[in-house]
Amino acid sequence: xxxxxxxxxxxxxxxxxxxxxxxxxxxxxxxxxxxxxxxxxxxxxxxxxxxxxxxxxxxxxxxxxxxxxxxxxxxxxxxxxxxxxxxxxxxxxxxxxxxxxxx
Amino acid sequence: xxxxxxxxxxxxxxxxxxxxxxxxxxxxxxxxxxxxxxxxxxxxxxxxxxxxxxxxxxxxxxxxxxxxxxxxxxxxxxxxxxxxxxxxxxxxxxxxxxxxxxxxxxxxxxxxxxxxxxxxxxxxxxxxxxxxxxxxxxxxxxxxxxxxxxxxxxxxxxxxxxx
Numbered sequence: 001x002x003x004x005x006x007x008x009x010x011x012x013x014x015x016x017x018x019x020x021x022x023x024x025x026x027x028x029x030x031x032x033x034x035x036x037x038x039x040x041x042x043x044x045x046x047x048x049x050x051x052x053x054x055x056x057x058x059x060x061x062x063x064x065x066x067x068x069x070x071x072x073x074x075x076x077x078x079x080x081x082x083x084x085x086x087x088x089x090x091x092x093x094x095x096x097x098x099x100x101x102x103x
Numbered sequence: 104x105x106x107x108x109x110x111x112x113x114x115x116x117x118x119x120x121x122x123x124x125x126x127x128x129x130x131x132x133x134x135x136x137x138x139x140x141x142x143x144x145x146x147x148x149x150x151x152x153x154x155x156x157x158x159x160x161x162x163x164x165x166x167x168x169x170x171x172x173x174x175x176x177x178x179x180x181x182x183x184x185x186x187x188x189x190x191x192x193x194x195x196x197x198x199x200x201x202x203x204x205x206x207x208x209x210x211x212x213x214x215x216x217x218x219x220x221x222x223x224x225x226x227x228x229x230x231x232x233x234x235x236x237x238x239x240x241x242x243x244x245x246x247x248x249x250x251x252x253x254x255x256x257x258x259x260x261x262x263x264x265x266x
Binding site for chain 1 (some may be wrong): 106107114115117118120121131133136140143144147148149151156158160163164167168171172174175176180186194195199200202203206223230238241244248249
């Protein structure tokens with residue numbers, strides 16, 4: 001079994017993004033939503049670095065990857081603190097508990 | 104060979120992270136996935152990104168998760184989607200299909216420009232100065248957001264003390 005390296009990395013990217021999409025659409029737990037976003041962004045960072053590796057333009061791809069990591073961390077921070085606040089207000093982490101407009 | 108092992112590990116730990124019942128366990132599997140991703144980044148020739156991913160993705164974010172789960176408490180909510188199932192599956196298949204399509208289409212157009220001899224540090228500080236400024240603003244926004252969202256207002260405190 002001698003797969004080319006970019007192909008293997010692409011499989012890792014697709015598996016990370018795929019599990020992330022699956023969890024994002026299936027879960028109703030607010031903290032699990034942040035976990036799913038983290039998984040997707042890890043796939044994106046891997047894809048960025050692979051693209052730079054293939055194009056021989058590593059420095060540009062790596063700076064973009066750093067920006068993506070920072071932005072993703074801020075998203076996680078804000079998302080988690082929102083989840084904590086929502087838990088204190090509604091007493092639940094369930095996404096369905098948020099849809100008060102239906103009732 | 105290493106790449107295959109790491110890719111399989113990433114898939115297994117990602118699935119464990121999304122299927123774990125307890126949130127704390129889920130956060131730990133996510134940290135291990137992050138560490139394996141960092142290892143793959145290192146093997147791809149991006150040691151700086153690997154270090155940042157390892158320290159931020161596996162370190163800081165895990166601490167944040169544990170902190171948030173401690174405050175919010177464990178709550179087991181099963182994997183039952185709030186959306187209708189056919190819609191969910193169509194979206195997942197469509198998203199993954201588009202991802203694979205675009206990746207493999209772009210592989211055909213890979214061009215090899217002249218290898219630039221600039222190192223990542225000089226690009227970061229000179230060419231991508233705007234990005235760097237943006238990151239500074241983002242970090243400031245994150246700090247302000249955490250202070251604003253986690254802080255208790257004085258009224259709540261006094262109400263709790265009275266009660």
